[in-house]
């Protein structure tokens with residue numbers, strides 16, 4: 084089929100004698116032969132085509148080209164035999180396995196892994212991606228070969244929005260990333276810094292609870308999905324920028340929309356990256372580049388405005404925010420002679436704070452509330468724990484959270500079934516390594532399917548059941564040591580915002596459960612709650628249908 088298509092393509096060119104197009108098509112053809120491994124069986128027909136090409140005025144260069152490429156082909160086929168690549172589902176020319184990806188790639192990979200194994204090679208156009216779907220293979224990637232597997236692919240959208248990789252999350256492995264990760268762990272994500280935002284988080288959560296109380300008073304349903312997203316964005320906004328920018332072009336609402344768009348941009352491959360030569364047309368028609376530029380310009384204008392505002396000597400501040408810390412880090416690094424920490428670094432890190440911090444926490448609380456509503460036994464048990472603990476105090480603070488063991492189990496169980504980043508953030512190999520006996524070559528993308536691993540019956544009894552007690556007598560945690568449970572990844576690239584993310588989630592969920600009982604709207608039954616996942620290009624996994632419940636104020 085492939086040959087026939089090329090023969091058809093080549094014939095008129097040969098007859099028409101267009102040199103450039105002819106050579107180009109020939110190269111493309113050879114490229115296909117190399118990559119599709121159909122070479123030896125069809126080489127005879129290729130010679131036949133070449134003979135026809137002799138009639139064309141460019142016989143000599145094409146024969147030379149044929150000779151060189153054929154030698155390369157033989158060499159490559161020989162090498163491939165020794166390659167021991169991971170098994171792969173059948174591919175189409177040019178597209179590879181792209182057409183099999185489906186709307187929810189982690190689910191597709193899970194199904195395919197049952198047939199092709201826990202280390203599987205998937206070709207997204209011209210890009211080789213290895214999908215890892217077992218705890219053993221994940222350990223090899225994230226621990227045994229962490230150094231070989233700890234870079235990030237350089238994709239155009241992420242590159243543009245991260246100021247050409249001046250951030251942490253999308254930056255390839257190297258001195259710059261190592262230094263930056265150390266700095267942000269020390270300065271932005273330390274226990275002390277996270278604690279310093281406690282009263283800010285508690286204030287924002289109080290406002291959120293007050294607004295839900297209004298709905299409770301009128302017994303109207305609350306769109307929890309929307310409200311939670313707005314709450315986590317508000318918390319991140321305040322932690323990063325200190326004050327509100329009401330009355331300017333940069334109000335929170337508009338900013339939230341841009342941040343949301345930026346998540347889709349950084350998650351997406353452009354088709355041009357997957358399919359050389361022709362993919363750019365699809366990008367151009369779909370407006371991919373225009374959208375990237377629009378999001379970049381809006382974010383950049385906003386970040387620059389806020390940085391300038393922070394540099395004003397007359398600025399009054401309630402407390403040190405993330406921008407204050409980043410500006411101070413820039414000065415300190417300059418004094419130490421590090422010229423790579425620039426204004427763009429500050430903006431790149433800000434992008435990470437929003438892209439990584441807002442959705443992940445809101446999505447997790449939404450899934451937790453959906454699971455609790457579906458499992459009234461667990462809902463009652465966790466509410467009893469919280470309410471008994473708070474007792475007559477009548478107020479829940481972050482200091483109470485450590486005592487709420489069952490709440491923590493509920494959150495772990497939510498992470499297991501609904502990890503916010505089901506395939507982590509894509510990694511890229513920087514050197515050769517061997518996973519499960521297969522060769523993985525440099526510049527291969529690796530995706531760890533933590534969603535599938537969290538459902539593996541080898542580790543989890545009745546994996547589809549929401550049963551927080553499974554964590555009761557197991558010391559299993561999400562800090563990157565238990566490879567069957569990896570919501571925050573592991574190894575060098577592990578999420579630095581883990582502590583900040585969990586304390587935010589615990590605090591919001593505990594308050595929602597303490598202050599309200601939750602009724603399903605319009606006579607809906609718990610088994611009617613839709614648990615489908617939202618399709619689309621994103622690193623995170625939201626619920627498809629927004630969650631809407633009626634709050635009933637808890638009378639102490």
Ligand code: HEM
Nearest residue numbers: 252436439440443503504507508571572573576578580584
């Ligand atoms: C529920 C909350 C969160 C979840 C589930 C989560 C999950 C993840 C995951 C899976 C990764 C990739 C790890 C890997 O490649 O192995 C990651 C990376 C990252 N996360 Fe989070 N995250 C959360 C919250 C946050 C927060 C609140 C922040 C910051 C405010 C944050 C900042 C980052 C950054 C900067 C990276 C990149 C690290 C690197 O490439 O070295 N995350 N996160």
